[in-house]
Amino acid sequence: MTEQDLISTVIRPEIRALSAYKVADATGYIKLDAMENPYTWPEEIKAEWLKVIHAAEINRYPDPEAKSLCRILKEYNQIPAESDILLGNGSDEIIQLLLMALPGSATVMAPEPSFVMYKQIAQCLGLNYQGLPLHADTFELDLNLTLATIKSQQPEIIFLAYPNNPTGNLFDSSAIEQIIRQSKGLVIIDEAYAPFTNFSFINQLTNYKNLLVMRTVSKLGLAGLRLGFIAGDSMIINQLNKARLPYNINILTQCSVKFALTHPDMFTEQTEILCSERARMFLQLSTLKDIRPCPSAANFILFRTAKDKATDIFNALKNQGILIKNLSPQKGLLSDCLRVTIGKPEENNAFIKALKNAI
Ligand code: PMP
Numbered sequence: 001m002t003e004q005d006l007i008s009t010v011i012r013p014e015i016r017a018l019s020a021y022k023v024a025d026a027t028g029y030i031k032l033d034a035m036e037n038p039y040t041w042p043e044e045i046k047a048e049w050l051k052v053i054h055a056a057e058i059n060r061y062p063d064p065e066a067k068s069l070c071r072i073l074k075e076y077n078q079i080p081a082e083s084d085i086l087l088g089n090g091s092d093e094i095i096q097l098l099l100m101a102l103p104g105s106a107t108v109m110a111p112e113p114s115f116v117m118y119k120q121i122a123q124c125l126g127l128n129y130q131g132l133p134l135h136a137d138t139f140e141l142d143l144n145l146t147l148a149t150i151k152s153q154q155p156e157i158i159f160l161a162y163p164n165n166p167t168g169n170l171f172d173s174s175a176i177e178q179i180i181r182q183s184k185g186l187v188i189i190d191e192a193y194a195p196f197t198n199f200s201f202i203n204q205l206t207n208y209k210n211l212l213v214m215r216t217v218s219k220l221g222l223a224g225l226r227l228g229f230i231a232g233d234s235m236i237i238n239q240l241n242k243a244r245l246p247y248n249i250n251i252l253t254q255c256s257v258k259f260a261l262t263h264p265d266m267f268t269e270q271t272e273i274l275c276s277e278r279a280r281m282f283l284q285l286s287t288l289k290d291i292r293p294c295p296s297a298a299n300f301i302l303f304r305t306a307k308d309k310a311t312d313i314f315n316a317l318k319n320q321g322i323l324i325k326n327l328s329p330q331k332g333l334l335s336d337c338l339r340v341t342i343g344k345p346e347e348n349n350a351f352i353k354a355l356k357n358a359i
Helices: 003-010 043-055 067-076 091-100 116-124 143-153 173-182 202-207 218-225 234-241 251-260 264-286 310-319 345-358
Strands: 084-088 107-112 128-133 157-161 186-190 211-216 228-232 300-304 337-341
Touching: 043 251, 067 084, 067 228, 067 251, 084 091, 084 234, 091 116, 091 157, 091 186, 091 211, 091 228, 107 116, 107 143, 116 128, 128 143, 143 173, 157 173, 173 186, 202 211, 202 228, 211 218, 218 251, 218 264, 228 234, 264 300, 264 345, 310 337, 310 345
Parallel strands: 107 128, 107 157, 157 186, 186 211
Antiparallel strands: 084 228, 211 228, 300 337
16 A cells, blocks of 8 residues: 555545645744734743643643633633633634534635635534635625625624734624624634723623634734633533533643733733824825735735735845735735734834835
């Protein structure tokens, strides 16, 4: 049996057809590619944290339901008391868990362009995936098309990132509500970028049984700990919980996130700086020739370059030590698009300077 024969026997065709999710090696670069918070913690907070880690009983399994962490997350995120939450090893794991629970013939919908993992995981699991093209100029939902597609295809699940990645905009909230009302399946509002906007669907959770809101601590500044959660009707959360692996949130993550959230002011301060840097970056990008930034409610800005220039500019930035994300290989609406994460003021200045050289 050849290697190819073995692979064809043991790996499903939909997985063979996929490419693995790749992350660029950022060693030595100013890293503005992955929507991370550039700030770490003051030394005295780190020292307190080490004491917490020191006390963790790593010879024991962690609390399988991470009960105290759930309580703290519910409070920090103002989740209604009636709603339940379920935790994942990053919100990526929750997307996988949601899709694993669907019937094998299910249809998954998400706007295009949006967060790539909705499609990647749906395809990996052999589900039908249906992209909903956004309006070309504004990246807003095409409501008529979306409602018509929901009616004709009856998707079991729709993902709406709010704000959307990679475009940064918040979809019209009344359009989202119409989608929730029209949909007979689940609607997942993915609020990964919640720390950078005041808009949220969390206070709508009790109005709709089919609405779930997903969040992560990654963008807040804890990406390395890998923790996401989904909130919604307890009957649905209970069902999803059956598909969750026991102990999926390790003990170091549980105690570290609990500790981190006892310092809410530190995160507020950091996100406030990033929001004001976002406004400054947007203005600076707007003044550059042939660069058209899109308004953003997240910690990154998508911008269009002159036609077919995105890859050249991306490479020219890399040559100057700045790593951002080149979205132009995704083609379609993103053909001439690059995405920059908001960094520290000095990193943002270095980026703008390098971009001026590049164009
Ligand atoms: N949702 C969106 C919209 C994202 O952009 C990302 C990460 N870039 C995620 C979810 C995944 O986040 P996590 O780190 O919690 O897996």
